[in-house]
Amino acid sequence: MMPLSGIQPLTAEMFEVAGQELRTKPSEEEVKLFREKGTKFQMISLVLTMAFWEEVDYRILGVPCSLHVLPSIKRGKVQYCEIDTVASLADLSERIGVEDVYADFNPFSGHYSMSILGGDYVAWSRQKRPLTDVGFVLERYFLAREFDKDDVAEFDSFIPEAHKKAYRRNRIKKLYTPFERWESRHIWGVESDIERFLFQELLSRGLRPQLQWIIYKSGQFYQSLYDVYKDVEFRHGAEMLTEADLFFPDEKVAVFCDGAKHHRRKKDREKDDRINAALLKFGITPIRVSGREIRSDLKAVGDRIQSAVS
Template sequence: MIEDRPAALKNRVEYFTLPTKPFFLSWNWVPELVKASLVPLGGIQPITGKMAELAGCVIYDDPSEEEVRYFRSIEAKFQPVLLVMSLATISGSEDALVGVPYAISAIPMSKRGVVTTVDIDSVKANQGGAAFAKADWCYFGFDPFVGQWSAFSKAETILDMKGGKGYVDELGVVVGMYYLRTEYDRDDVSEVDRFLPDEKSRKRFLRNRIKTVYQPFKRVEARRIWGVQTPIELFLYQELLFRGFKPQLQQLVFPDGRTYPSLYDSYADVETRHELHLLTEIDLYFPDQRLAVFCDGRHHGKGKQIERDAKIDKQLAEFGISTVRVSGKLIIQDLAAAADTVCQKLYQRMDQTSADSKVG
């Protein structure tokens, strides 16, 4: 369960209110290439040249008989992995409730704290995950920051059980499933990467894919694919959403001033093919106002980190990006004041943008 919730959030009636019926998931908040990267994640992963050869170059989630015989012959093992979307808020009318995401994670299925491992016959019996996907599954008490939860069942069962009471941000909605091979030849992996400009970008993309979604799990954990990194970011994000603002999450900035909503977007840009090192990752970003919001934990107020933060702020300013830093302590103890600090800076940037447009 997510801890240290600010009183300002807990005092909101809507903050501890769950829907009592099904709702929609808003994918509009997720970067396009992140969404596209999730589409191929079904059936057996990663896909290899050997699998394509066995399946006649047309691969389905439900493995072919040739694939089954092959994996059975080598005694292959697989980890069932779920793709889970965590929700910051659920809003809208009773007829059109929409969940706004703050994270997407990959987490292995498990039993008594041990990662589940199955053979190819189990994969085939579940049609490569198709049988599992026929129902809407959901975690409750789900904490994507530590990979823990209190309940797992069909979404309808969870909502009925909670009776409209509970924290929305502890709902983890399953949006996908795949079977991860515990052993495979990395040089034989066949990835969907036609959107990338060159071979170097494809290699960088594959390295990231292996790290986040293809690396076999040694323990039960939630691996972040997209979204906020810490609870303090989530709390400030939620407060800004309640106030009607819609910042982007985890905007990447490179030393030449280029900004991207995800690593996949940076890989797709031919101008970053030389693999520039990342300058910083903005926690909450307002692109129209070019305002970067950083939620600084305890280590940001110590030693050389202060100097590093000041250097980053200076470099961002050279790119026309203004920064505001909010301490985690302030977010926890006085969330309203923390959000006021952001809003004040945001209004200043809005006024400046308006003035600049009139001059132009």
């Protein structure tokens, strides 16, 4: 995924007025352009959630859990600003060079216990209890409320020509659609709290499952990339068998966290049985656990998975 900073999305018009050189801080020509248009902006944060971390050889190592984009809010409402504010905030961000860290951060509810400057985080964490969830703001960008979708400049040369339209459509939907209310848009990683709880339980046992692996009908398997590619045919094509929520590639164990919504009906269970049978033919052990099992007896679920990979 291309870096996200400054004003987004980048457009051909912005490149033209800026002399083909765009920076995090908008140029005077860009400021004039958006001032004349009266464009409003939302400040968006790209947040990486850490599910587990530990100190090894005096270094703090974390395990990423999910990647989300979230809007800036005040009193529960999405905030807007004008181009002059964007220029000031972009300049301040460049000079300070630090980002926020959210302690006890839940990417699905948006709740956190406190916000800490990145430079102070390591010192603070050594004195406090271990954190179960930490959200690092990787980047911030200013999303224009109005823009011409056909004018968006995308760096998509690595995408096959046949898939570029779908890639651009989903990227605009995920990253460039203005927020009407607070929501957390999932980009990569665990997709629910039950997945997060199970992932953390396994990490605490010293296990290192991988997140979101695609398994094909040929028996091959690869780690899924950002959810921003989900509309592209080579990810969800006819040759895809399933996607495991957690996967142990060396042990060939696939874990599925089955929510009631998509696995309750008879036809859903029959589909799951067909997938399980196909996986077993490839030597992959499927383990299906329900949200109810994870909530009621997380330890027992962890024991079951640990036994399968031992």
